[in-house]
Amino acid sequence: MADNALGTPWRKPMTLPKGIEITGPKLPASDSVLTPEALAFVAGLQREFGAVRKGLLQRRAEVARRIAAGEKPGLLEHTRFIREGDWRVAPAPPDLDDRRTEITGPVERKMMINALNSGAKVFMADCEDALSPTWENIVQGQQNLMDAVRRTIGFTSPEGKEYRLAEKTATLVVRPRGWHLTERHVLVDGEPVSGSLFDFGLYFFHNAHELLKRGSGPYFYLPKLESHLEARLWNDVFNFAQDYVGIPRGTIRATVLIETILAAFEMEEILYELRDHAAGLNAGRWDYIFSCIKKFATEDVIFPDRVQITMTVPFMRAYTELLVRSCHKRGAHAIGGMAAFIPSRKDPEVNERAIAAVTKDKERESGDGFDGTWVAHPDLVPVAIGVFDKVLGEKPNQKDRLREDVEGKVRPEQLIDFNVPGGTVTEAGARNNISVELQYMAAWLGGSGAVAIFNLMEDAATAEISRAQLWQWLRKGARLEDGRPFTRELYEQLKREEMAKLAGMKNLEAAAQLLDELVLQPEFREFLTLPAYERLS
Numbered sequence: 001m002a003d004n005a006l007g008t009p010w011r012k013p014m015t016l017p018k019g020i021e022i023t024g025p026k027l028p029a030s031d032s033v034l035t036p037e038a039l040a041f042v043a044g045l046q047r048e049f050g051a052v053r054k055g056l057l058q059r060r061a062e063v064a065r066r067i068a069a070g071e072k073p074g075l076l077e078h079t080r081f082i083r084e085g086d087w088r089v090a091p092a093p094p095d096l097d098d099r100r101t102e103i104t105g106p107v108e109r110k111m112m113i114n115a116l117n118s119g120a121k122v123f124m125a126d127c128e129d130a131l132s133p134t135w136e137n138i139v140q141g142q143q144n145l146m147d148a149v150r151r152t153i154g155f156t157s158p159e160g161k162e163y164r165l166a167e168k169t170a171t172l173v174v175r176p177r178g179w180h181l182t183e184r185h186v187l188v189d190g191e192p193v194s195g196s197l198f199d200f201g202l203y204f205f206h207n208a209h210e211l212l213k214r215g216s217g218p219y220f221y222l223p224k225l226e227s228h229l230e231a232r233l234w235n236d237v238f239n240f241a242q243d244y245v246g247i248p249r250g251t252i253r254a255t256v257l258i259e260t261i262l263a264a265f266e267m268e269e270i271l272y273e274l275r276d277h278a279a280g281l282n283a284g285r286w287d288y289i290f291s292c293i294k295k296f297a298t299e300d301v302i303f304p305d306r307v308q309i310t311m312t313v314p315f316m317r318a319y320t321e322l323l324v325r326s327c328h329k330r331g332a333h334a335i336g337g338m339a340a341f342i343p344s345r346k347d348p349e350v351n352e353r354a355i356a357a358v359t360k361d362k363e364r365e366s367g368d369g370f371d372g373t374w375v376a377h378p379d380l381v382p383v384a385i386g387v388f389d390k391v392l393g394e395k396p397n398q399k400d401r402l403r404e405d406v407e408g409k410v411r412p413e414q415l416i417d418f419n420v421p422g423g424t425v426t427e428a429g430a431r432n433n434i435s436v437e438l439q440y441m442a443a444w445l446g447g448s449g450a451v452a453i454f455n456l457m458e459d460a461a462t463a464e465i466s467r468a469q470l471w472q473w474l475r476k477g478a479r480l481e482d483g484r485p486f487t488r489e490l491y492e493q494l495k496r497e498e499m500a501k502l503a504g505m506k507n508l509e510a511a512a513q514l515l516d517e518l519v520l521q522p523e524f525r526e527f528l529t530l531p532a533y534e535r536l537s
């Protein structure tokens with residue numbers, strides 16, 4: 001067996017801490033990222049919190065069963081004292097106080113440099129929705145993060161273009177994978193380690209002290225939480241981690257994505273659990289829509305075409321209004337979500353449309369009281385900054401707008417009144433879902449977790465909506481606008497036609513098999529990334 005060569009299995013068992021096994025190949029970044037000390041820390045996290053994580057995942061399944069049996073989610077009675085109590089989250093650190101524009105993107109080297117240089121206040125470096133978690137992407141992504149923190153990150157494109165960090169860069173915030181995912185290339189005591197603990201643990205271990213030395217801190221976005229108990233688990237992880245490396249509790253700051261329907265009923269409880277570490281909530285609209293469809297997929301509600309579920313339909317408005325109110329009541333930042341329109345440097349018409357649509361979206365958010373927002377592309381940074389500048393001026397945020405009016409106006413029950421006035425299911429919508437899903441999963445299996453399709457940003461969250469709709473429309477025999485039911489035959493026909501348009505695309509057959517598995521099986525698969533990960537090489 002060759003030593004130190006790309007693609008050869010890891011063969012340094014002597015240096016690995018007891019109980020840890022690496023099944024992925026050795027990579028150029030392995031020696032600096034997968035150090036015995038860092039792995040011992042990750043194993044410590046896994047041993048301490050792995051069982052609680054599993055218990056919470058079982059609890060998710062149990063709650064889902066109760067909802068499928070007709071139980072309606074609502075505010076929790078036993079946490080009333082939290083909602084009625086007088087408490088606030090910790091003050092924001094200086095480099096997280098002005099978050100008027102945050103750019104997001106995968107932990108890919110060139111994109112990270114572009115994002116950090118983009119002029120945005122924050123860069124959310126993503127190991128989640130925007131990243132296909134190949135072993136290489138994950139390990140190299142950690143190396144990129146280490147280099148970004150130390151400002152040594154550089155890149156030369158195949159065309160010879162040099163990329164270096166500018167003097168002033170965005171504040172770095174990292175999003176680890178959600179609780180449902182594992183990292184199968186690292187076993188702790190024979191079991192795959194949690195993807196969340198792996199991503200968080202490596203980033204924190206390698207960078208916490210360095211970030212503090214440089215006047216920043218270990219900052220995180222936490223995805224896909226379904227309850228305040230999952231926030232409590234993160235808080236416990238943070239305390240363990242801070243004690244382990246000897247930095248004060250409360251140094252970590254976390255912004256939680258409210259991107260599941262169940263978390264929307266527990267926004268204040270989530271902030272409360274994390275109050276010494278909480279930096280805000282984010283309205284993660286795409287996973288949120290997916291979660292609404294998923295949790296109520298077997299009910300008598302049929303969601304219309306994806307394009308019709310906009311931020312202004314009543315249940316989405318209720319969600320964002322309550323989010324701003326919950327944050328500002330507790331002194332936390334409210335961060336808006338991602339408008340999926342992607343600008344084009346080649347097509348002026350596409351570019352103009354994207355800028356107009358993003359401007360409108362950001363005007364709604366800034367007008368509603370959000371303190372900042374997400375953009376998916378550097379060319380959208382000035383657009384969002386311009387809109388938020390008009391509302392914020394010199395102020396770093398608008399947390400002083402308490403939005404007390406929301407309490408009289410929006411009732412929590414409105415979160416699950418999914419009626420979309422005038423909503424329809426159309427053949428164009430079904431075709432779009434099929435085509436987007438095929439193209440996205442083909443890209444994901446090829447190692448790209450965020451792609452532009454039909455001039456929109458697609459990532460794991462938007463793709464979840466597409467396949468969830470197809471599953472639901474089939475199960476429910478949804479009627480298309482023209483009266484035809486959406487049957488298996490129609491699905492097969494549209495899929496054949498859409499595949500023909502994509503002929504020659506890499507991984508198309510594998511994507512089609514995956515699509516069938518997700519759409520045709522009687523059981524709704526919890527996340528598309530679970531079966532997809534089994535196929536990811």
Ligand SMILES: CC(=O)SCCNC(=O)CCNC(=O)[C@H](O)C(C)(C)COP(=O)(O)OP(=O)(O)OC[C@H]1O[C@@H](n2cnc3c(N)ncnc32)[C@H](O)[C@@H]1OP(=O)(O)O
Pocket residue numbers: 103104105106110111112114115126129130286287338342343344345375376377378450451452456457458459461462
């Ligand atoms: C639901 C959610 O979770 S939203 C958050 C997760 N999703 C994301 O983060 C998606 C982020 N966005 C992206 O990944 C990309 O914008 C895409 C894939 C949608 C489109 O990317 P491309 O097709 O490369 O766009 P385009 O060709 O216009 O890029 C122009 C330049 O901008 C760069 N760029 C584009 N998006 C980004 C970004 N988000 N961050 C940094 N740089 C970017 C490109 O790398 C390219 O750089 P170069 O000129 O130095 O080569």
Ligand SMILES: O=CC(=O)O
Pocket residue numbers: 129257259283284285286287288337338461
């Ligand atoms: O993570 C963000 C979302 O919209 O989903």
Ligand SMILES: [Mg+2]
Pocket residue numbers: 129223257259284286287461
């Ligand atoms: Mg998401």
